[in-house]
Amino acid sequence: MLTIYGDRISGNCLKVKWVADHLGLSYRWVDVDVVKGEAKAPEFIARFPMGQVPAVLLADGRALAQSNAIMLHLAEGSALVPADGFARAEMLQWLFWEQYSHEPAIAVRRFQKHYLGRADAEIDPALMVKGRAALDLMERHLATRDWFAGTAPSCADIGLVAYTRVAHEGGFALAEWPAVQAWVRRTEAGLRISG
């Protein structure tokens, strides 16, 4: 059986959980507390050298890390990975962008503010600038499109919704980005995500 190692406060880990739940995959969930440093424990690193969650062990014992790689592997052959080559490339475009231009600002600011309890003045102001720019770009895309890639929900939407839906915890009020807010609700409804 598939084993998912993750922490439920992490959007990266929830991406993998949501894909597995959406596809009806059987899995065992193992909690790894990132705040306590459990992803850096020697026994964890021995199996997953990147020392981060999410990470999975497939039924045959092979290991895989990186949220977007895991999502794509689990979703291979499903409607979450567009069959059309261009739409698939668009999905990858947004997933690469998410890891470089979205998550490092929005998820990091959320972690520092919401989980470490840092005051705004103690947080690098560049995170707010970069996060707002990411939300602006998403807003422009969603002015003419319902989904990030092709014409249906894909792993791109799951990858992007993970930290966008909790962006307010990082100080980004989504009411400023109405198309993004509507897409978050659409994606949550499609995946039955709540909480």
Ligand SMILES: N[C@@H](CCC(=O)N[C@@H](CS)C(=O)NCC(=O)O)C(=O)O
């Ligand atoms: N690029 C990685 C990022 C993974 C990541 O940053 N994981 C965090 C939790 S969201 C983690 O394991 N942090 C604990 C640590 O680095 O010790 C992915 O997409 O999976």
